[in-house]
Amino acid sequence: MYRILEKKEIAMRNTWYKVHAPHVAKKVKPGQFVIVRAFSNGERIPLTPVMWDEKEGWIVLVVFTRGKTTARMAAELKEGDHILNVAGPLGNPAEMKKFGKILAIGAYTGIVEVYPIAKAWQELGNDVTTLHVTFEPMVVLKEEMEKAVERHVVETVPIDPNLDFPTNMKNVTKRLVVKVREMLERGDYDLVFMVGPSGDQKAVFEVVKEFGVPMKADLHPIMVDGTGMCGACRVTVGGEVKFACIDGPEFDAYQVDWDVLIARSGYYTDMEQRAFREYMKLFEQASQGGE
């Protein structure tokens, strides 16, 4: 059992959990993930240790309230409660070497997965710029990022309650693509790295390809066991079937079959639309309450 030492909402629908998990804190490396089973009757979901302390034995998870499990975690878990199981660390660590000038991009809560990798790259002597593109009330880890890397850029998009979920998300994608193009035109980058929804990763990749800059991406297919046994996380990379949990999650963006990945991840599902509509309701109530 894994005790929740601290729990707080750090932005709209983004919850910070500091969890006692000494075996993970001792071994985890940037780029690895854990499989969390929060409830005895609940699903297993992959999450990323964002920061950790080996001596004190804790890890921090930042979780976006997306669907059933993450919503239950946000609503039902309290400080002092226990998470049933935290398996890991799993997956391969991010490649750690001197690349030179790096642009590391996080869309939405993807930035929390960028954080430990970008920090470690900067500590190795790389010149790291991070870019976070998200909805206005969902900015996270701004101060931590500013301390960790050479420069941190935040681009926010307002939520338009008159538009549906896919259209609001498309506005984020548009801003992301414009900003990445602008940054690539200005800077001479040796590597681009990105974590975020696969549709956004593909859109960014199309821009990066024009500039011929190497690009890596952490992929997020559905994961169940995280150990290569269930086959849920299969992706096509370089024309071959790979399992993101054991062969990744980091892959060469030029080798990924983005269309297969997007089709499998059900990018704009009805469920996500429903969840977003519920969020919009809460958001409107909160804004009215604050006036």
Ligand SMILES: Cc1cc2nc3c(=O)[nH]c(=O)nc-3n(C[C@H](O)[C@H](O)[C@H](O)COP(=O)(O)OP(=O)(O)OC[C@H]3O[C@@H](n4cnc5c(N)ncnc54)[C@H](O)[C@@H]3O)c2cc1C
């Ligand atoms: C390696 C990895 C690291 C991740 N790290 C983080 C993190 O640090 N913080 C964070 O907020 N999110 C992270 N995610 C995404 C997170 O796992 C999903 O948001 C979560 O599983 C959704 O569960 P749900 O029951 O709330 O949503 P559901 O209602 O079940 O699903 C909503 C959507 O979430 C995605 N999803 C659902 N189940 C899974 C699953 N088992 N694996 C992957 N995607 C799933 C699907 O695209 C689905 O359409 C990570 C995913 C991967 C693969």
Ligand code: FES
């Ligand atoms: S999550 Fe089961 S094979 Fe990767």
